[in-house]
Amino acid sequence: MKTLVVYSSQTNNTKRLAEAAATALNAEMVSVGAAGDISNYDHIAVGFWFKGGGPDPATQDFLPKLSGKKAFLFATHGGAANSTHVKNGMNKARDLAAGATVAGSFSCPGEVPVKVQAAIAEKNPNAPWLPDAPAATGHPDEKDLSDLRKALRDSFS
Numbered sequence: 001m002k003t004l005v006v007y008s009s010q011t012n013n014t015k016r017l018a019e020a021a022a023t024a025l026n027a028e029m030v031s032v033g034a035a036g037d038i039s040n041y042d043h044i045a046v047g048f049w050f051k052g053g054g055p056d057p058a059t060q061d062f063l064p065k066l067s068g069k070k071a072f073l074f075a076t077h078g079g080a081a082n083s084t085h086v087k088n089g090m091n092k093a094r095d096l097a098a099g100a101t102v103a104g105s106f107s108c109p110g111e112v113p114v115k116v117q118a119a120i121a122e123k124n125p126n127a128p129w130l131p132d133a134p135a136a137t138g139h140p141d142e143k144d145l146s147d148l149r150k151a152l153r154d155s156f157s
């Protein structure tokens, strides 16, 4: 079984999850922009960051290409992990990957720099995830990484 980890990350929160996943799975890792032909891989773990309530645009383009694969989806977000906002966003990712067998998923908060929170508050003060963003400070942390490893073990074994 060949496994690939594909990730999208602007400020490295999701990249940290991707690195932990690649190590745990003994898999190659590639950024979504550099992911070329994936036909040689049986299992693909895809990591993305939330933008506009769902996967970032580059990942939205990539997810439909998982058709026929066994996939695992993981993400970081400024919102709370158990919020409707995040559940809906993860469902959007599953919908985009509808041609794949999604064996599991994981998400956790990812730190949103204070300046970014301020900029978003100015542009889109009603963003539903914004009130939870301060609590994302310090994430992903060691527990997030260990929870990700456990979810991967349960899904990709």
Ligand SMILES: Cc1cc2nc3c(=O)[nH]c(=O)nc-3n(C[C@H](O)[C@H](O)[C@H](O)COP(=O)(O)O)c2cc1C
Residues within 6 Å of the ligand: 008, 009, 010, 011, 012, 013, 014, 015, 048, 049, 050, 051, 052, 053, 054, 076, 077, 078, 079, 080, 109, 110, 111, 112, 113, 116, 129
């Ligand atoms: C422009 C922008 C839009 C964002 N939109 C959302 C969003 O809709 N929902 C959310 O929960 N977090 C949102 N976030 C927070 C990021 O998803 C979060 O900080 C994530 O961990 C960033 O991941 P990265 O470091 O891998 O780029 C947004 C951040 C930015 C900069």
